Amino acid sequence: MRRRVDPGSNDVLSIILGGGKGSRLYPLTKDRAKPAVPFGGKYRLVDIPISNSINSDFKKIYILTQFNSASLHLHLSSTYLFDTFSRGFVEILAAEQTFDHSGWYEGTADAVRKNFQHFRTQNPSHYLILSGDQLYRMDLAEMYRRHLESGAQVTIAGTLVTREQATGLGVIRTDRRGFIDDFVEKPPLRQNIEYMRVHPDLLPSNHLQNERRVYLASMGIYFFNADALETALDNSFTDFGNEIIPQLISRGNVHAYIFGGFWEDIGTIRSFYDTSLNLASINPDFNFYDERMPIYTHRRDLPASKYNSSFMQQTLAADGCIITNANIQNSVIGVRMLIESGAELEGVVCMGADYYETPAERELNRQQGIPDIGIARGCRIRHAIIDKNARIGENCSIGYEREGYEDGDYGYYHVKDGIIVIAKNTVLPPESRI
Structure with missing residues (x-):
């Protein structure tokens, strides 16, 4: 039986992983950081995770990046301006030299590890880890509630995918309670993963109806108890998806939150192009016209087209x-x-x-x-x-x-x-x- 909890949003610190050189999106990342790539006519990629975090009342947000961050910094500083009563902020933490480390971020986990001295000043009880190159709209507060109710140290958001889609993603398997007991990274089609099918009892009521979407793939969205994240990064591992998450799953106490809405990784030129054009279709997969959970961006005060x-x-x-x-x-x-x-x-x-x-x-x-x-x-x-x-x-x-x-x-x-x-x-x- 789940415990009912009353989560406090002020205790959550959001960390958006801005990526490295963004080579998969080159040449769009030639003169800008990947999160600053324009998208959807008027937005930037970083506006998606920031807006999801703000709409969920998680307003303490750090962006981790290290390449071409000038335009990203300008966009953030002119867009996300919180008043003194909200206690919110959106700040960039670029790779920096200190007495403890002098190199670049070597991966997603390494980027978080090297910034703990900044995170600890906020005294968070939980960390929310988000990617900077995905398109989705999620009530992250609901995921947070489910994380607290489960009693898990870590919760991973998962989306339902087909067998073909699973070849490019990390596939997770859960027991009937939603705890993750297995993980397979980018399984090729020749590999048999029938045993990884999601349990029918766990399908969300709002999941996208497709009988072929029977596998649960990690979305790269994580909730960590604060002490669990520090323990998980007390090593030399550099990447969340390939190293940290599999290790945590092998130890147990990692829960899955199954997301039933639209989600797309837009980290390549092909996915960026296809997803962008889909926005212009008659019935796009992603709805920018939702006033309840808007996607925020820089206010330009331009005339009508x-x-x-x-x-x-x-x-x-x-x-x-x-x-x-x-x-x-x-x-x-x-x-x-x-x-x-x-x-x-x-x-x-x-x-x-x-x-x-x-x-x-x-x-x-x-x-x-x-x-x-x-x-x-x-x-x-x-x-x-x-x-x-x-x-x-x-x-x-x-x-x-x-x-x-x-x-x-x-x-x-x-x-x-x-x-x-x-x-x-x-x-x-x-x-x-x-």
Whole structure:
């Protein structure tokens, strides 16, 4: 029988793992930390875990990162401003040299271990560990209550997946009480894991109905009792998923919280691209339009977007865009995006611009022979990601020159996971063919 408890949110410290170099999302991470990558037209990836934590009343939040953190710091400092009565904060803890350690973070567990001196000042009773590159909406307070009721030292959030999806995730098995008794990391299809199927009694009432989703995969979301986390990291292990969690499971007293809603890891270019375009579909898998649990981001006070005689189908457009006589389908258009007459976009993720160019700056562009920020007249673009402040010259063709694109760095553009990526601040000359 579960114990009923009254959790105190002020005793929970949230830690968001910002990742290392973000190589799987390169070149989007060339000039920014992975949590700062723009997403969904107006957000940043880090807004997802921060918003879930705030909506669950966990308002003491640290972001752990070590690469290209300037833009991330600017975003956080201008967005998450708590008053003195809330006792909340969102702060970055970048890798730093001390008398105890002088190197970079060597992994997720190592990043947490090296910051205990900062965490202990908050005197937390529990730690909430979150990833910085996932899309979901979860009542983390409910997970916290379930953790306390179970009496476990650690609770791991799990999502139901198919056998095919399980090949890229850590699969966990529980007993009928929900305690985890086995763990298999990224089992290949040839490996028999029928014994890992989730117990039917544990399926949540709101789980996504799919008879093939019978395995429970770790979401990389953990609740730790404070002393349990310090004990778990009293070693030289560097990674949570591959080392710390399997070790804890082998010792017992690790509980599972089964999450029945949408969850997606968006840590690769392919998953980032597919998940972004899904947001523009008629019935997207993730709902940004939930006012009860909103996703917060930087308030820009931009004007409404303006469309001049354009055709748009299954497309999201953020604030401050000016789109003229364009044909845009199945795309996401970021803030301040200027798209000129005759442009055609299909399956394109545009991240927008950081600023508007003045008439004087546009005239200077003419004199220097460079395009304005945005997408110029007559461009045809499909199956591509256009990063911020890119200058796409007139009559460029992107994604139409051949059927398949081999991964690599091609100067003006990159190809990753078969997706064409125009990096931030790229200047693409008129008439370019990609």
